[in-house]
Amino acid sequence: MHVIEKRPVKNSINDLLSDIxxxxxxxxxxxxFQYGFLxxxxxxxxxxxxxxxxxxxxxxxxxxxxxxxxxxxxxxxPYIEKLSEKRNDLVHRGIENIEEADFNILKSICERGIQWLxxxxxxxxxxxxxxxxxxxxxxNESEIKATIDTLNYITKQRIK
Numbered sequence: 001m002h003v004i005e006k007r008p009v010k011n012s013i014n015d016l017l018s019d020i021x022x023x024x025x026x027x028x029x030x031x032x033f034q035y036g037f038l039x040x041x042x043x044x045x046x047x048x049x050x051x052x053x054x055x056x057x058x059x060x061x062x063x064x065x066x067x068x069x070x071x072x073x074x075x076x077x078p079y080i081e082k083l084s085e086k087r088n089d090l091v092h093r094g095i096e097n098i099e100e101a102d103f104n105i106l107k108s109i110c111e112r113g114i115q116w117l118x119x120x121x122x123x124x125x126x127x128x129x130x131x132x133x134x135x136x137x138x139x140n141e142s143e144i145k146a147t148i149d150t151l152n153y154i155t156k157q158r159i160k
Contacts, residue, residue, distance in 0.1 A: 013121040013130065020046055020114055034090060037098045040106045041087050047113045049131050057084060063134055067113035079105060 008014035020043055027039035048063040061080050068076045083106055089095035124130040139147065 011127045013117065013124050013127070016046070016049075016127060016130075017114075017117060017121065020117070024110070024114065033100055033103045034096050034098050037103045037106060038087065038090065040103070040110050041083075043110045044106070044113065047110070047117060049127060049134070057088075059134075060084075064109050064113060066137065067116050068109055069112075076105075076109070080109070 008018050023039065023043050023046065027036050027043070030036040030039060044064045045060055047067075048060040050060055061077070061084055065075075065077045065080050068074075068080075070077060083102055086098055086102060089097060124133060136144070136147065
């Protein structure tokens, strides 16, 4: 894998991937489903660009649902909601109800997200570009046009 032969540029997609691959390697050595599940949730948070001031749990769930490529026939969002509840129970209440299936589903979702990020790494120069994508991916055509028009206006105003 030549993508991370040298130290990636800070705040680049390769920097994000390097961090995620490190976290993935650590979780694959874990034998405890509870702890492993939390580590995979941290990977999901990292893929969603979460930080203390970053996306809410709802945003994280929405982004990781995107990685599952939902269709009306196949939509994991209700299950992702359940995984989020189980994560909150474990973290905030100490309730250990993570099952092997929960661990494996979250692992699969994270692997799809990692794969998506890896294959799309050339489409986003920085994490800011990826953040803009996450925030804009659900806009309809008129919203996209309005956003572009507004950004063009701002750019023209700054040139003056």
